[in-house]
Amino acid sequence: xxxxxxxxxxxxxxxxxxxxxxxxxxxxxxxxxxxxxxxxxxxxxxxxxxxxxxxxxxxxxxxxxxxxxxxxxxxxxxxxxxxxxxxxxxxxxxxxxxxxxxxxxxxxxxxxxxxxxxxxxxxxxxxxxxxxxxxxxxxxxxxxxxxxxxxxxxxxxxxxxxxxxxxxxxxxxxxxxxxxxxxxxxxxxxxxxxxxxxxxxxxxxxxxxxxxxxxxxxxxxxxxxxxxxxxxxxxxxxxxxxxxxxxxxxxxxxxxxxxxxxxxxxxxxxxxxxxxxxxxxxxxxxxxxxxxxxxxxxxxxxxxxxxxxxxxxxxxxxxxxxxxxxxxxxxxxxxxxxxxxxxxxxxxxxxxxxxxxxxxxxxxxxxxxxxxxxxxxxxxxxxxxxxxxxxxxxxxxxxxxxxxxxxxxxxxxxxxxxxxxxxxxxxxxxxxxxxxxxxxxxxxxxxxxxxxxxxxxxxxxxxxxxxxxxxxxxxxxxxxxxxxxxxxxxxxxxxxxxxxxxxxxxxxxxxxxxxxxxxxxxxxxxxxxxxxxxxxxxxxxxxxxxxxxxxxxxxxxxxxxxxxxxxxxxxxxxxxxxxxxxxxxxxxxxxxxxxxxxxxxxxxxxxxxxxxxxxxxxxxxxxxxxxxxxxxxxxxxxxxxxxxxxxxxxxxxxxxxxxxxxxxxxxxxxxxxxxxxxxxxxxxxxxxxxxxxxxxxxxxxxxxxxxxxxxxxxxxxxxxxxxxxxxxxxxxxxxxxxxxxxxxxxxxxxxxxxxxxxxxxxxxxxxxxxxxxxxxxxxxxxxxxxxxxxxxxxxxxxxxxxxxxxxxxxxxxxxxxxxxxxxxxxxxxxxxxxxxxxxxxxxxxxxxxxxxxxxxxxxxxxxxxxxxxxxxxxxxxxxxxxxxxxxxxx
Numbered sequence: 099x100x101x102x103x104x105x106x107x108x109x110x111x112x113x114x115x116x117x118x119x120x121x122x123x124x125x126x127x128x129x130x131x132x133x134x135x136x137x138x139x140x141x142x143x144x145x146x147x148x149x150x151x152x153x154x155x156x157x158x159x160x161x162x163x164x165x166x167x168x169x170x171x172x173x174x175x176x177x178x179x180x181x182x183x184x185x186x187x188x189x190x191x192x193x194x195x196x197x198x199x200x201x202x203x204x205x206x207x208x209x210x211x212x213x214x215x216x217x218x219x220x221x222x223x224x225x226x227x228x229x230x231x232x233x234x235x236x237x238x239x240x241x242x243x244x245x246x247x248x249x250x251x252x253x254x255x256x257x258x259x260x261x262x263x264x265x266x267x268x269x270x271x272x273x274x275x276x277x278x279x280x281x282x283x284x285x286x287x288x289x290x291x292x293x294x295x296x297x298x299x300x301x302x303x304x305x306x307x308x309x310x311x312x313x314x315x316x317x318x319x320x321x322x323x324x325x326x327x328x329x330x331x332x333x334x335x336x337x338x339x340x341x342x343x344x345x346x347x348x349x350x351x352x353x354x355x356x357x358x359x360x361x362x363x364x365x366x367x368x369x370x371x372x373x374x375x376x377x378x379x380x381x382x383x384x385x386x387x388x389x390x391x392x393x394x395x396x397x398x399x400x401x402x403x404x405x406x407x408x409x410x411x412x413x414x415x416x417x418x419x420x421x422x423x424x425x426x427x428x429x430x431x432x433x434x435x436x437x438x439x440x441x442x443x444x445x446x447x448x449x450x451x452x453x454x455x456x457x458x459x460x461x462x463x464x465x466x467x468x469x470x471x472x473x474x475x476x477x478x479x480x481x482x483x484x485x486x487x488x489x490x491x492x493x494x495x496x497x498x499x500x501x502x503x504x505x506x507x508x509x510x511x512x513x514x515x516x517x518x519x520x521x522x523x524x525x526x527x528x529x530x531x532x533x534x535x536x537x538x539x540x541x542x543x544x545x546x547x548x549x550x551x552x553x554x555x556x557x558x559x560x561x562x563x564x565x566x567x568x569x570x571x572x573x574x575x576x577x578x579x580x581x582x583x584x585x586x587x588x589x590x591x592x593x594x595x596x597x598x599x600x601x602x603x604x605x606x607x608x609x610x611x612x613x614x615x616x617x618x619x620x621x622x623x624x625x626x627x628x629x630x631x632x633x634x635x636x637x638x639x640x641x642x643x644x645x646x647x648x649x650x651x652x653x654x655x656x657x658x659x660x661x662x663x664x665x666x667x668x669x670x671x672x673x674x675x676x677x678x679x680x681x682x683x684x685x686x687x688x689x690x691x692x693x694x695x696x697x698x699x700x701x702x703x704x705x706x707x708x709x710x711x712x713x714x715x716x717x718x719x720x721x722x723x724x725x726x727x728x729x730x731x732x733x734x735x736x737x738x739x740x741x742x743x744x745x746x747x748x749x750x751x752x753x754x755x756x757x758x759x760x761x762x763x764x765x766x767x768x769x770x771x772x773x774x775x776x777x778x779x780x781x782x783x784x785x786x787x788x789x790x791x792x793x794x795x796x797x798x799x800x801x802x803x804x805x806x807x808x809x810x811x812x813x814x815x816x817x818x819x820x821x822x823x824x825x826x827x828x829x830x831x832x833x834x835x836x837x838x839x840x841x842x843x844x845x846x847x848x849x850x851x852x853x854x855x856x857x858x859x860x861x862x863x864x865x866x867x868x869x870x871x872x873x874x875x876x877x878x879x880x881x882x883x884x885x886x887x888x889x890x891x892x893x894x895x896x897x898x899x900x901x902x903x904x905x906x907x908x909x910x911x912x913x914x915x916x917x918x919x920x921x922x923x924x925x926x927x928x929x930x931x932x933x934x935x936x937x938x939x940x941x942x943x944x945x946x947x948x949x950x951x952x953x954x955x956x957x958x959x960x961x962x963x964x965x966x967x968x969x970x971x972x973x974x975x976x977x978x979x980x981x982x983x984x985x986x987x988x
Contacts, residue, residue: 101144101186111136111145115160115167133167140180143171147187150205151194158201165205169212176216188213192228195247196240203243211250219251219258226251226267230274238283245278245289252296260302268297268304276308279315284324291319291330298337309345313338317349320356325365332360332371339378350388358392361399366407366473373403373476380483393488397495400484401503403477404521405514406551410474416551420590426633438780439744439787440821441828443867444903478521485525493529496522504540509549516544516552520559527566534566538575545582550589554597557586561601564608572612580605580616584623587642592635595627599638603645610649617650621662628666633680640683643667644690654691655698664702667691671706676713676738685710685741689748696752707749707760713742714769721776736778743773743784750791758796766792767803774810779819786814786825793832804833808844815851817861824865827852831872835910838879845876845883852876853887856894866898874899874911877918885918888925896932900939909947912940916950923957930958931973938981948985955988 114136118129136142149156149164168187176184191210197203214225229251232244248271252259259268271293278290294312297305305312312334319331335353338346346353360372376396379385389396406416415421485492496518503515519537522530530537541563544556560567560579567575583605586598606613613620624646627639643663647654654663667688674681688706692699720734746766750757761767770792773785789807793800800807811833814826830848834841855861856869873891877884895915902908915933919926926933937951959967967988971979982988 101141101182103145103148107145108148111142111149111164112156112160115149115163118163118167119159137171137175140178140183143168143179143183144186146171147190147209150202150209151190151197158199162201162205165202165209169205169209172209172212172216176213184213188222188225192225192232195229195232195243196235196237197243198239200242203239204246207243207247207250210247211254214251215254219255219264226264226271230271233274233278242283242285242289245286245293249289249292249296252293256296256300256302260297260300260304266304268302272297272302272304272308273311276311276315279319284322284327287319287322288324288326288330291316291327291334295330295334295337298334298341301341306342309342313345313349325363325368328360328363329365329368329371332357332368332375336371336374336378339375339382343382343384347384347388350384354388354392358395358399361403369403370471370473370476373400373473373480376400376480377476377483380480380487385484385487389484390488390491393492393495396484397481397492398499400477400481401496401499401514401518403473404481404517406474406510407472410472411510411551414551414593416549418591419548419550421592422590422595422630422632424592424632426592438740438784438821439747439825440783440864441787441790441825441868442864443871443907444905474517478517481518481521482524485522488525490526490529492522493526496526497533504537509547509552512544512547513549513552513555516541516555516559520555520562523559523562530563531566534563535574538563538567538579542575542578542582545586550591550594553586553589553591553594557583557594557597557601561604564601564605567605568608568612576609576612577616580613580620584620587623587627588630592632595631595635596638599627599635599642603638603642606642606645606649611651611653613646614650614653617653617656617659618662620646621659625662625666628670637680637683640687644687647687647690647694651694652696654694655696657698660695660698663691668702668705671709676709676716679735679737681713682737682741685745689745692745692748692752694752696754697756699749699752700756703749703753703756703760707746707757707764710742710746710749711764711766711769713738714773715765717742718769718772736776736781739773740780740784743781743788747784747788747791750788750795754795757792758799761792761796761799767799771803771806771810774807774814779822782814783819783822783825786811786822786829790825790829790832793829793836797836800833801836804837804844808833809847812844812847812851815848815855817855817858817865820862820865823855824868827855827865827868827872831868831875831907831911834872834875834879841876841879842883845880849873849876849884849887853891856891856898863898866894867902870895870898871907871911874914876914878910878914881914881917881921884914885921885925888918888922889928892926893929893932896929896936900936902939904941904943908940909944912936912943913947913950916947916954919954931970934974934982935978938978938985952986955982955986959988 114129114132117125120126146164146168150161150168153161172179172187179187187209191206191213195203195206195210197206210225210229214222219225229244229248232240233248235241235244258264259271260266275290275293278286281287281290294305316331316334319327322328322331335346335357357372357375361369361376363369363372379389406414410416500515500518503511503518506512506515519541538560541556541560545553545560547553547556560583567579570576583598583602586594587602589595589598624639624643628636631639654660667684670684671688674684692703692706717734717736717739720731721736723731724733749760770785770789773781774789776782776785789800808830811826811830814822817823830852852869852873856866856873861869873884873895892915899908899911919933934955937955940947940951943951962970971982971988974982
C-alpha cells in the first residue's frame with residue numbers, strides 16, 4: 099500500500115506553509131513552534147514531500163517552501179526517519195525530477211543532494227545510475243532536472259565519487275558527461291561542463307584518463323553563443339592551468355588568444371572568469387616564456403578592465419562627495435582579526451621581522467567595501483602579479499598608455515590610470531624611478547581632486563611608493579605628501595578618510611623617525627579626526643595612531659605630545675563597555691602607545707591595567723561556566739582575553755620595573771596560570787609573551803610560580819603551533835637568565851624538546867633563532883647540564899644566529915656557548931668552522947665576550963698545531979678569514 103495523506107492533516111500542513119510566508123514576526127514565531135511540534139511525527143515529512151511533488155494545483159512558491167522545510171528536517175533529523183518515510187522521499191524525488199517547473203526541479207535537486215550528503219550515497223545505490231539514466235530522457239525537463247541534481251552532488255561529494263567506497267562511479271559518469279558537451283540545449287551543455295569541472299582540482303583518475311577528450315570538447319565550445327557555457331569553459335581552462343599545464347602547453351598560443359578575447363567578453367561574469375587565467379598563469383614557471391609575445395595585446399586589455407563600471411560607481415555612491423555625517427551601518431564594518439604577540443629578534447639591516455608563520459596582508463586592495471571580487475579588482479591583481487614576473491619589461495607596453503590615462507579629463511579614466519600606477523609599484527619599481535620625480539607631485543595634486551574616488555585611489559597609490567618617497571630628501575616629497583595626506587585624513591568623504599588613514603599608516607612604517615620633526619602637526623590632525631570620524635574609520639584611526647607610536651618610539655614621550663594624545667584615547671577607553679568589540683583596536687593602539695611612552699604612560703596605567711585584568715578574569719569565568727553548563731551559558735569571545743593579555747605585555751614592556759606595584763596589587767599570576775593552560779592556542783601564545791615580559795620587568799612576582807609554570811612551558815614546546823612554541827621558548831630563556839643556577843631542576847623537561855626543534859627541517863626562522871637563544875641561555879646558567887649535548891645542536895645553533903644583530907639576547911646566548919665549550923670542548927671540534935663563522939658575525943662584542951672568543955679560537959689553534967690550522971682555515975670563505983685575522987689574530 100502506498101502512503102496516502104489524511105485530508106485534514108494535509109490542509110493543516112498547507113495552512114502552515116501559507117502562514118510561514120507571512121511577514122508578521124508573531125505569526126513566524128508561531129510557525130516555528132508548530133514545526134517543532136510536527137517534527138515529533140515522522141510522517142509529517144511524508145506530507146511535506148507530497149506537497150512538493152504531487153500537489154500540482156498549489157502555487158509553486160508554497161510547494162518549493164515545503165521542499166525546503168523538508169530539506170532542513172533531513173539535515174537535522176534524517177537518522178531518525180523510519181525507513182518507510184526515507185524510502186518514500188527518495189522514490190518521490192526520483193519520480194519527479196523532471197517536474198515542468200524550474201523552481202520545483204531545483205528544489206528536488208537540493209533535496210536529493212541533502213539526502214545524499216547524509217552518508218546516503220552508499221545506501222542509495224540506485225541514485226547515481228538512475229540519474230545518469232534519466233539524462234537520456236527525450237523529455238527536456240527530465241534531462242535538465244537530473245543534471246541539476248547531479249551537478250549539486252558533484253559539488254558536494256566530489257571526493258567520495260572518486261573513491262573505492264562507491265566503486266568509482268566516475269568511470270561511467272565522466273564519459274557520460276562529456277557526451278553532453280554537444281547537446282543542443284545551452285543549459286544542458288553548461289551543466290555538463292560544470293559537473294566535470296568539479297573534478298579538475300582533485301585530479302580525479304577518471305578525468306585524467308579522459309583528459310584529452312575533455313580538452314578537445316572544451317575547445318569545441320570556445321565560441322559558444324551562451325555566456326554561461328563560455329564562463330564554464332574559461333573556469334575549466336583556469337583550473338587545468340593549475341593541475342595539468344602539461345596538457346595545455348601544446349595549445350598555449352591559441353588558449354592565450356582565446357582568453358584575450360574572453361577577458362573582453364561583453365558579459366562581465368565571463369570576462370571575470372577569463373581574467374583569473376592571467377592571475378593563475380603568473381604563478382606558473384612558464385609564464386614569462388609563453389606570455390612575452392602577447393604582452394602588447396594583454397596590457398591594454400587589463401588596463402581597460404581596471405575602470406570602474408557604471409554599476410560600481412552607483413554602488414560606491416561615486417557622486418556623493420560629503421558623507422562624513424552619515425552614521426555607519428554595522429554591516430559596513432568587516433570583522434577585524436587581532437594578531438597576537440609573537441616575540442621576534444632584530445636582524446642585520448632591518449628591524450625585528452614578523453614571524454613567517456604570520457600572514458602579513460598589508461596590501462588590502464583600494465576598494466574593499468565592494469568586497470565582491472569583480473573585473474576591476476581581478477584586472478588590477480593580474481597586472482600586479484605580472485609586473486612581478488616581467489618587472490621592467492612590462493613598462494614599454496604600459497608607459498604610453500599611462501600618459502594618456504593619468505592626465506585624462508574624464509575622472510573615471512584618470513582614476514583607473516592612478517590604480518594602474520599603484521598596481522605596478524612593487525614589480526616595476528626599478529624602471530619607474532626615473533619617472534617618479536614628475537609623477538609623485540602629480541599624484542599629490544590628485545589628492546585634492548574634486549572627485550572623492552580619485553582622491554581615495556591617489557592615497558592608495560602614493561602609499562605603494564612610500565618607500566621611494568622616504569629615500570629622497572624630506573623636503574622634496576615627504577613633507578608635501580604628508581601635508582596633503584593629513585588634510586585627506588580630515589576629508590569630508592568617509593572613503594577618502596579611510597584610504598588616507600591606511601596610506602598614512604604605511605607611510606609611518608616606512609618613514610619611522612623621519613616623522614619626528616612633524617609630530618606635533620601629525621598629532622593635531624589625528625586627534626582632530628577623533629571628533630570627526632564615524633564608527634568604521636575610528637577603528638582605522640586607532641591603527642594609524644598605534645603605528646605612529648611603533649614608528650617613532652620613545653620620541654613620543656614628550657609632555658606636549660602626551661597632553662595631545664592621551665585625553666581623547668582615555669575618553670574613548672572610558673566610553674566603551676567591557677563587551678564592546680571596539681575595545682580590540684583601542685587596546686592594540688594603547689599597547690603600542692604604552693610601549694612607546696614608557697614612563698610617560700605612568701599617569702594612565704592604573705585604570706588601563708585594572709581593566710585588562712578584569713577582562714581576563716571575566717572571560718575565564720565565562721569559559722568555566724560554559725564548560726560546565728554549555729546549554730545554559732554562551733561560549734565567551736576569547737579575543738577579549740587575548741587582546742587584554744597583549745596590552746598587559748605592552749605595559750610590562752613599556753613601564754619596566756614600574757609595573758611591579760600594579761602586579762603586586764592584582765591576581766594576575768593566578769590568572770596567567772589558567773591562561774597558559776587554555777585550549778585555544780592564541781590564548782597560550784599571548785600568555786607566554788606576557789610571562790616573558792613580566793619575567794623581565796618584575797621577576798620577584800614570577801619566581802614563586804616557577805615550579806608550577808615550567809612543566810606547562812615544557813608541554814608547549816610543540817612546533818605544531820609555531821607561535822605558541824616560539825613564545826614559550828622565549829619565556830624559558832628569559833626565566834633562565836633570572837633564575838641562574840636554580841634553573842637546574844628544569845633543564846631536563848625542556849632541553850630535549852629544544853634540541854629536537856633546532857634540528858627539525860623547515861622550522862621557521864623566527865622559531866629557530868629563539869630556540870638557539872634559549873639553548874644558549876640555559877647553557878649559560880647550567881653549563882654542566884647542557885654542555886654534554888653540545889654536539890647535538892652546535893651546528894644548527896651557529897647557522898641560525900649568524901644573521902642576528904648584536905644585542906642583549908645574542909650576547910647572553912653566545913656567553914652560554916663559550917661556557918659550554920669550556921666544559922665540553924670535544925663537542926665543538928667537528929663543527930668548529932660553523933663556530934668561527936658565528937663569531938665573525940659579531941660587529942662589536944663587549945670586551946669580556948671578545949676575550950672568551952679569543953681564548954677559544956687560540957686554544958683550538960694551539961691544540962691542532964700551526965700546520966693543521968693552516969689547512970683548516972684554507973676552507974674559510976675569504977671574508978671570514980679576513981675578519982677572524984683582523985679581530986682575533988688567527
